[in-house]
Amino acid sequence: MKMKLIILGAPGSGKGTQTSRLKSMLNIPAISTGDIFRNEIKEGTELGKRIKKYLDSGQLVPDEIVIEVIKGRINQPDCKNGFILDGFPRTLEQARALDEIVKIDACINLAVPKEIIVKRLSARRTCRNCGEVYNLLVLRPKVDNICDKCGGPLYQRDDDKEEVIEERFRVYEKQTAPLLEYYRQRVPVITVSCNSVDAPPELITNRIIDGLKKLKLIS
Numbered sequence: 001m002k003m004k005l006i007i008l009g010a011p012g013s014g015k016g017t018q019t020s021r022l023k024s025m026l027n028i029p030a031i032s033t034g035d036i037f038r039n040e041i042k043e044g045t046e047l048g049k050r051i052k053k054y055l056d057s058g059q060l061v062p063d064e065i066v067i068e069v070i071k072g073r074i075n076q077p078d079c080k081n082g083f084i085l086d087g088f089p090r091t092l093e094q095a096r097a098l099d100e101i102v103k104i105d106a107c108i109n110l111a112v113p114k115e116i117i118v119k120r121l122s123a124r125r126t127c128r129n130c131g132e133v134y135n136l137l138v139l140r141p142k143v144d145n146i147c148d149k150c151g152g153p154l155y156q157r158d159d160d161k162e163e164v165i166e167e168r169f170r171v172y173e174k175q176t177a178p179l180l181e182y183y184r185q186r187v188p189v190i191t192v193s194c195n196s197v198d199a200p201p202e203l204i205t206n207r208i209i210d211g212l213k214k215l216k217l218i219s
């Protein structure tokens with residue numbers, strides 16, 4: 001089934017975790033601009049060198065760079081049957097550019113209070129090798145500091161450290177939060193709230209799946 005989804009939510013609201021779960025359940029590729037950028041930096045590419053300063057400081061990468069990257073990715077053959085976008089769009093300009101490339105079927109909105117997010121972000125660990133995301137509070141790896149999926153080492157992203165978290169929040173409130181209203185006026189929005197620090201990720205996934213069923217996007 002073709003399904004083009006975006007997932008919105010503050011940094012640390014669980015977008016990455018939910019995207020990774022939905023990707024396997026719905027069998028569509030997950031596209032995370034954050035993962036793409038971290039990979040470019042790790043590989044030391046020209047693009048990686050240009051964008052490192054933004055990621056390090058919690059600022060957004062300039063729109064024209066992000067839009068170019070996402071256009072290239074969405075045009076790959078594996079996206080023909082749909083996709084889920086995680087971390088894009090993050091500004092109104094990006095949302096407008098996306099509208100010109102594809103028609104989005106639904107927007108998933110993860111509503112999580114800030115105090116829960118700050119606790120979660122400081123407990124987040126990421127696989128250096130494959131990018132899989134863990135959480136020391138709710139989603140621990142089977143073996144400490146080792147990725148369940150690929151055996152790679154887990155690390156704490158520099159931007160998950162307390163100093164940068166605050167800045168990412170400010171950027172989110174100012175530049176990304178207004179997107180919710182933009183999408184409410186254009187596509188069905190599935191809002192799932194999470195009000196506890198240790199809500200199991202599968203509970204949230206089930207609510208998203210219910211929302212997609214109600215919209216008849218899946219049966």
Ligand code: AMP
Nearest residue numbers: 033034054055059060061066087088090
């Ligand atoms: P994320 O993994 O989604 O939290 O993204 C990590 C960082 O990558 C962000 O703090 C930004 O510096 C950059 N980034 C990711 N996606 C975007 C985007 N759509 N627009 C601008 N910057 C982005």
